Amino acid sequence: MDRIASMAAFVKVVENGGFSAAARRLGLSPTMVSNHIHALEERLGARLLNRTTRKVSLTEVGKAYYERCAQILAEIDEADQAAGAAQAVPKGQLRINTSTALTRHVAKVGAEFTERHPAVDIVLIMTDRMVDMVEEGFDLAVRMVPGGESSLIIRHLVTYSYVLCGAPAYFKRHGMPKKPADLADHNCLRYAHSPFGREWRFTGPSGEEAARISGNLETNSVEALRIAALAGQGLLLAPQFLAARELKEGRLVPALKNYRPAPYPISAIYPHRRHLSAKVRGFIDLLVERFSDQSYWEG
Numbered sequence: 001m002d003r004i005a006s007m008a009a010f011v012k013v014v015e016n017g018g019f020s021a022a023a024r025r026l027g028l029s030p031t032m033v034s035n036h037i038h039a040l041e042e043r044l045g046a047r048l049l050n051r052t053t054r055k056v057s058l059t060e061v062g063k064a065y066y067e068r069c070a071q072i073l074a075e076i077d078e079a080d081q082a083a084g085a086a087q088a089v090p091k092g093q094l095r096i097n098t099s100t101a102l103t104r105h106v107a108k109v110g111a112e113f114t115e116r117h118p119a120v121d122i123v124l125i126m127t128d129r130m131v132d133m134v135e136e137g138f139d140l141a142v143r144m145v146p147g148g149e150s151s152l153i154i155r156h157l158v159t160y161s162y163v164l165c166g167a168p169a170y171f172k173r174h175g176m177p178k179k180p181a182d183l184a185d186h187n188c189l190r191y192a193h194s195p196f197g198r199e200w201r202f203t204g205p206s207g208e209e210a211a212r213i214s215g216n217l218e219t220n221s222v223e224a225l226r227i228a229a230l231a232g233q234g235l236l237l238a239p240q241f242l243a244a245r246e247l248k249e250g251r252l253v254p255a256l257k258n259y260r261p262a263p264y265p266i267s268a269i270y271p272h273r274r275h276l277s278a279k280v281r282g283f284i285d286l287l288v289e290r291f292s293d294q295s296y297w298e299g
Helices: 003-016 019-026 030-044 060-088 100-116 168-174 180-185 222-230 240-249 278-290 294-298
Strands: 049-051 056-058 092-098 120-126 140-143 153-160 162-166 188-191 199-204 207-212 235-239 264-270
Touching: 003 019, 003 030, 003 056, 003 060, 019 030, 056 060, 092 100, 092 278, 100 120, 100 140, 100 278, 140 278, 153 278, 153 294, 162 240, 180 199, 180 207, 188 222, 222 235, 222 240, 235 240, 240 294, 264 278
Parallel strands: 092 120, 092 140, 188 235
Antiparallel strands: 049 056, 140 264, 153 264, 162 235, 199 207
C-alpha cells in the first residue's frame, strides 16, 4: 500500500482516538484504515497501536513513530502549499529563448513583466537555432519559424510578412526586377537560417512562383544583412517589421510589389500544457497582448 497514505491513516487514528473516527475524516472505510495500519506494522515489524474494544493507544514504538509521521506529513503539506503558491503568483527565474530578430520586442515585454512582477528574474538568451528546451532548461521560447520537438506546445502570437527590398543605389546599378524569375540575375543576400533556403517563393497574379537565388553574402546576423542591403550590396528578403524604418525613410525600396512572399507565424513555445506555472502563463498572456497589432507585423 502507499506508505504516505498509510502514515496519514495512522496519524488520523491517533489524533481521532479510533479507527471509525479516522475513517470518517479520511473518507475511507474502517476496514481500509485498519489495512493501512496493518501494512505499516508489517513493514516495520513492530506493533504501533494497542487495540481494545473501547479505544486504541500508542505503544512505545508507536509514540515515537507518530511524532515523526506527524512531522513528515506537515512538511509535505507545507511543500504542497508552497508549490501551489508558486503556481498562483509569478515568482522565481524565468528562462526565455528567442530569435535574434525578436530581441527588442521580447525584451520590452520582459521589462514590463518584471515591473508588474518584481519577484520574477528573467534570463533572456537569443539564438538563431531552435533550442532543446528541456535539455537546456528553458521555460519558454518565442520563435519566428516553427520548430522543435512535436511534443512541445505551440501558441500562435501573430503572423508577420516579408518584403523584398534593396537600396536605391543597388537598383540604379542593376535595375528593378519585374518578376520572381528575374532574381536569378540579381545578388540576393541570404539569411543562413531562412525558412526559404535558396528558393524564394512568391504569390502573384498568376499564382505561386519560385525563384532560385544566389548571392555573395550568407550570414546568421540580421544586422549584417541590413547593413549590406543599405550599402547597396544586394537584395534582401526581410521581415516587414525589421525593415519598416528604412522603407519609410526611403533608404530601402520594395521590389516585386505585385508579389507577396509567404507569411510566417511568431509563436510562443513551451514544454507542457498542464500545470503551467504562473510566471510562464503570465508572460505568454502579456506576449499575446503586446504582439496583437497585426498591422505592425504585416506592414
